[in-house]
Amino acid sequence: MSDKKIIPAPLANEGLPPDERGLFCDAAPREYEPARGIMEDFANWARSESLWILGFGTGCGAIELRPLMTSRFDMYRYGIQPRPTPRQSSVFVIGGYASVKTLKRIVRSYEQMMGPKFVVALGSCTINGGMYWDSYNTIKRIDQYIPVDVYITGCMPRPEALLAGFQELKKIIRAGRAEGQNEYARNFEWFKANQKKVIKDWNMPDYNW
Amino acid sequence: MRRQNEHVIPPETRATPDLSSGKYLVMWQGPQHPGITGNMSLRLVADGDTVVDCETHVGYLHRGFEKLMERRLWMQNFPLVCRIAVPEPDFNEYCYAAALEELAGVTVPEKAVWLRTLSLEMIRLASFLMWIGGQAGAFGHGTIAQWSVTMRDYVLDLFEELSGGRIYHMYIIPGGVRGDVPDGFLDHVLETMQVIKKNLDDIELVMFHNAVFKMRAVGLGYIPPDWVDKYGITGPNARSAGVARDLRKDLGYLAYPQLDFKLITGGRSDAFERAELRLAEMYQSIDLIRQIVARMPKDGPFRERLPNPLHWKIPAGETYVAAECTRGEYGFYVVSDGGDKPRRVAVRGPSYTHAVSVMERLVRGVNIADVAGLMVSLHTYPPEIER
Amino acid sequence: MNELAKELAARYGARDWHDRRGDLSSTVVDPIRLHDTLAWLKDSAGYAHLSFATAVDNIERGVFTLTYTVRNHEQGHSLMVHADVDRANPVVDSIHLLWGQGWTYQREMKEWFGIDFPGSPRVDEEFVLEGWEGPPMMRRDFDSLAYSDATYEGRPGRVTHDPATRMQERLYPEAGK
Numbered sequence: 001m002s003d004k005k006i007i008p009a010p011l012a013n014e015g016l017p018p019d020e021r022g023l024f025c026d027a028a029p030r031e032y033e034p035a036r037g038i039m040e041d042f043a044n045w046a047r048s049e050s051l052w053i054l055g056f057g058t059g060c061g062a063i064e065l066r067p068l069m070t071s072r073f074d075m076y077r078y079g080i081q082p083r084p085t086p087r088q089s090s091v092f093v094i095g096g097y098a099s100v101k102t103l104k105r106i107v108r109s110y111e112q113m114m115g116p117k118f119v120v121a122l123g124s125c126t127i128n129g130g131m132y133w134d135s136y137n138t139i140k141r142i143d144q145y146i147p148v149d150v151y152i153t154g155c156m157p158r159p160e161a162l163l164a165g166f167q168e169l170k171k172i173i174r175a176g177r178a179e180g181q182n183e184y185a186r187n188f189e190w191f192k193a194n195q196k197k198v199i200k201d202w203n204m205p206d207y208n209w
Numbered sequence: 210m211r212r213q214n215e216h217v218i219p220p221e222t223r224a225t226p227d228l229s230s231g232k233y234l235v236m237w238q239g240p241q242h243p244g245i246t247g248n249m250s251l252r253l254v255a256d257g258d259t260v261v262d263c264e265t266h267v268g269y270l271h272r273g274f275e276k277l278m279e280r281r282l283w284m285q286n287f288p289l290v291c292r293i294a295v296p297e298p299d300f301n302e303y304c305y306a307a308a309l310e311e312l313a314g315v316t317v318p319e320k321a322v323w324l325r326t327l328s329l330e331m332i333r334l335a336s337f338l339m340w341i342g343g344q345a346g347a348f349g350h351g352t353i354a355q356w357s358v359t360m361r362d363y364v365l366d367l368f369e370e371l372s373g374g375r376i377y378h379m380y381i382i383p384g385g386v387r388g389d390v391p392d393g394f395l396d397h398v399l400e401t402m403q404v405i406k407k408n409l410d411d412i413e414l415v416m417f418h419n420a421v422f423k424m425r426a427v428g429l430g431y432i433p434p435d436w437v438d439k440y441g442i443t444g445p446n447a448r449s450a451g452v453a454r455d456l457r458k459d460l461g462y463l464a465y466p467q468l469d470f471k472l473i474t475g476g477r478s479d480a481f482e483r484a485e486l487r488l489a490e491m492y493q494s495i496d497l498i499r500q501i502v503a504r505m506p507k508d509g510p511f512r513e514r515l516p517n518p519l520h521w522k523i524p525a526g527e528t529y530v531a532a533e534c535t536r537g538e539y540g541f542y543v544v545s546d547g548g549d550k551p552r553r554v555a556v557r558g559p560s561y562t563h564a565v566s567v568m569e570r571l572v573r574g575v576n577i578a579d580v581a582g583l584m585v586s587l588h589t590y591p592p593e594i595e596r
Numbered sequence: 597m598n599e600l601a602k603e604l605a606a607r608y609g610a611r612d613w614h615d616r617r618g619d620l621s622s623t624v625v626d627p628i629r630l631h632d633t634l635a636w637l638k639d640s641a642g643y644a645h646l647s648f649a650t651a652v653d654n655i656e657r658g659v660f661t662l663t664y665t666v667r668n669h670e671q672g673h674s675l676m677v678h679a680d681v682d683r684a685n686p687v688v689d690s691i692h693l694l695w696g697q698g699w700t701y702q703r704e705m706k707e708w709f710g711i712d713f714p715g716s717p718r719v720d721e722e723f724v725l726e727g728w729e730g731p732p733m734m735r736r737d738f739d740s741l742a743y744s745d746a747t748y749e750g751r752p753g754r755v756t757h758d759p760a761t762r763m764q765e766r767l768y769p770e771a772g773k
Contacts, residue, residue, distance in 0.1 A: 264718075267723070267724060268722070268723060268724030268725060268726065271724040271725065273733065273740065275734065276733060276734060276738075276740050277740065279736075280740060280741070282759065285759065311617065436696070438644040438645055439695065439696045440695070440696040440697050441645055441646050441647070441695060441696075441697045443645075454669055459669065459672055460619065460672075519759055519760045519763060520760070526616075527616070527622070527676070528616055528617070528620065529620060529647070529665055529674065529676065531647070538647065540647060540648065542648065542650060542663065542665070544652055552652065553650075553652045553653075555648065555650040555663075557647055557648035561648075561697065561700060561701075562696075562697040562700070565697065565700045566696045566697040566699070566700055567696075567697075570696075595723075595724040
């Protein structure tokens with residue numbers, strides 16, 4: 001009686017060959033349950049002050065991360081640093097346009113990241129397609145496929161704009177409004193359907209954890 | 210001298226290792242990997258920690274530029290072309306503009322020629338500065354990137370002053386350049402060059418006399434001189450193999466015939482030599498920029514009058530315009546059918562050969578830890594492979 | 597360069613020699629003799645460097661025009677060798693044994709135009725696309741915008757203007773009335 005939560009059905013993992021299905025997780029992601037009161041505030045403060053970026057240059061926006069990492073703009077002073085693996089990172093920076101081939105890796109890397117995780121999308125092309133609005137190979141809205149917490153506009157956004165975007169992300173996290181991860185868990189089937197509509201050769205588990 | 214890939218089978222044959230034997234490990238380097246330039250991936254087959262086979266996989270950055278350009282007016286393509294190679298957009302702009310001028314029969318005023326040369330040399334310097342940070346970082350030497358990326362930022366500041374754009378400039382347009390030199394700009398250029406030159410001296414001291422860098426880079430990725438024609442290798446990779454080819458000298462485009470510079474060649478043709486050669490070319494770029502500032506005409510028109518770009522039709526024809534970018538021969542093949550849109554635009558990026566066929570051969574026999582350093586030492590950039 | 601034009605015409609039936617620029621010429625050969633022409637240019641005429649290879653879809657004539665640009669660095673001259681292949685059955689000899697990077701260009705042409713190069717390494721693998729189900733996308737009859745609109749969800753509210761009519765409305769509003 002007390003457990004009112006709906007346990008989602010196991011995922012089918014239809015993209016995998018039958019003998020490999022048992023090797024992968026078949027559980028869908030679940031929503032994060034916040035701790036009570038001040039503990040959650042403390043946790044949010046701690047999260048906001050150590051944003052670790054996944055080192056995945058998905059598009060041309062990656063070029064402005066280099067100046068940001070080095071001494072002139074120096075994002076380390078805000079507690080932001082790049083990490084080489086999704087397991088250690090909490091922020092995914094989508095560096096501009098995503099081609100379908102990259103989108104597959106974006107989904108995979110995003111799902112491999114440990115929660116709490118946040119997504120910052122750079123550039124006009126992640127918002128509405130930008131100048132690649134009529135391209136056959138780039139998606140137009142990244143938020144159809146993974147949840148986005150902060151958008152940074154421009155082509156290319158300047159390093160100052162990136163820093164402002166990260167400050168905005170910090171504010172959202174501290175206020176407890178960075179709900180991207182929960183949104184992904186809530187609307188998992190919708191996101192998955194969108195992803196599978198575009199990624200035609202789906203040969204990975206439905207949830208890459 | 211140790212040459213890591215000397216024992217490897219000739220490049221014409223591709224021995225496929227027997228993966229079912231249990232001796233080998235298949236691993237992917239990239240696309241999500243810090244030791245990869247840009248967004249591409251290598252499928253490595255390793256025996257212990259030595260790579261025995263490699264396949265490159267590209268296409269993660271494919272935006273379909275060449276198709277999109279067929280859908281846009283000649284002038285509308287300008288914001289697109291500069292985005293083909295992000296660290297050095299100006300070479301795209303120059304090649305496309307020069308191809309259009311050649312087809313339409315437009316001559317460029319003298320001042321614009323010099324401003325174009327200035328812009329190309331400045332972006333060459335910026336791109337090399339970015340590269341040297343990556344090269345040092347691939348061998349675990351993070352300090353250099355802290356310095357050189359900042360120096361690159363100073364060059365980008367100059368571009369911002371000149372064109373208003375930091376990364377994408379769209380400064381070189383058909384008929385000339387988009388704007389005149391702002392007041393005091395040339396002085397800023399000279400000041401920045403002085404700062405960068407001083408910093409390059411530091412980089413030279415710290416990086417090229419570093420024992421770790423020497424031990425890892427010497428002998429890594431040896432390119433025999435006879436591969437240059439066989440694989441279409443151009444730029445510093447070819448020059449470090451002792452092949453004296455530089456399109457700035459060979460084609461004599463823009464103001465290069467009037468500038469005084471020597472062709473730098475090497476002979477050892479390994480990662481260390483290529484790094485040294487690129488450092489020498491950075492000094493050369495600074496020297497060229499100083500020459501350009503001293504000798505460029507101070508007044509006169511900077512742009513030729515063009516017809517209305519919305520109704521600009523270019524006579525039917527085809528041409529191929531190439532320029533020497535930091536990595537080698539960068540070229541645009543443009544076909545017009547007499548309409549207001551291009552019939553076909555094909556881009557020839559030097560990484561096309563360096564990052565795919567050359568990389569696949571060179572990487573055999575290399576330690577896994579050195580793959581990243583080898584890749585950076587070829588100075589590859591994926592967006593120009595897949596466009 | 598006229599000797600080269602004559603020599604190519606005599607050996608391989610090359611025609612339509614054009615000097616595009618002082619250092620750039622173009623000529624046309626039959627696709628069946630394309631490989632031999634390039635091999636001769638590479639080995640005997642000093643055109644050892646392959647700048648690039650690509651194709652143009654000349655849909656009106658029903659052909660793909662292949663373009664191989666080779667460069668002679670000693671003489672400082674580039675030559676574009678064209679060959680028209682039938683659009684309905686585009687099969688061309690592979691040049692991957694002549695140049696080490698040739699197979700990459702051929703993979704590209706196979707995927708982007710659907711031109712087949714039998715024997716070329718990895719030519720049937722996907723090159724830049726993944727899971728692509730449409731026709732070869734660089735063909736002129738493939739509509740990029742229609743495909744994009746049908747496949748990818750756009751953001752509501754985004755408007756696209758035709759530049760000519762837009763500028764006319766903005767600059768000369770009275771002319772349209």
